[in-house]
Amino acid sequence: MANNILTQNDIRHVDYKDIDLLKQFVNPHGRIMSRSKSNLTAKQQREVERAIKRARFMGLLPYIQK
Numbered sequence: 001m002a003n004n005i006l007t008q009n010d011i012r013h014v015d016y017k018d019i020d021l022l023k024q025f026v027n028p029h030g031r032i033m034s035r036s037k038s039n040l041t042a043k044q045q046r047e048v049e050r051a052i053k054r055a056r057f058m059g060l061l062p063y064i065q066k
Contacts, residue, residue: 004039014047016054022061026052030065 005024006014014021025033025040025048032052035045055061 004041004044006040006044014044014051016051016058016060018051019055019060022048022052022055026061028065030062 005011005021011021016022025038027033032049035042038045038048040048052061056063
């Protein structure tokens with residue numbers, strides 16, 4: 001079992017409306033962090049990426065940050 005934010009907080013589903021959680025997986029430049037830095041499983045990484053991209057499309061997260 002991986003030791004990461006999602007498993008520690010018992011989060012089974014990543015929602016695109018949970019901006020505070022998603023911001024933890026975005027670096028200061030606005031890029032999505034890699035699996036090696038976030039310590040997510042492949043399935044969790046896909047869920048996080050999908051949620052971040054949806055949040056960006058809906059205008060909840062910026063595409064880039066200065």
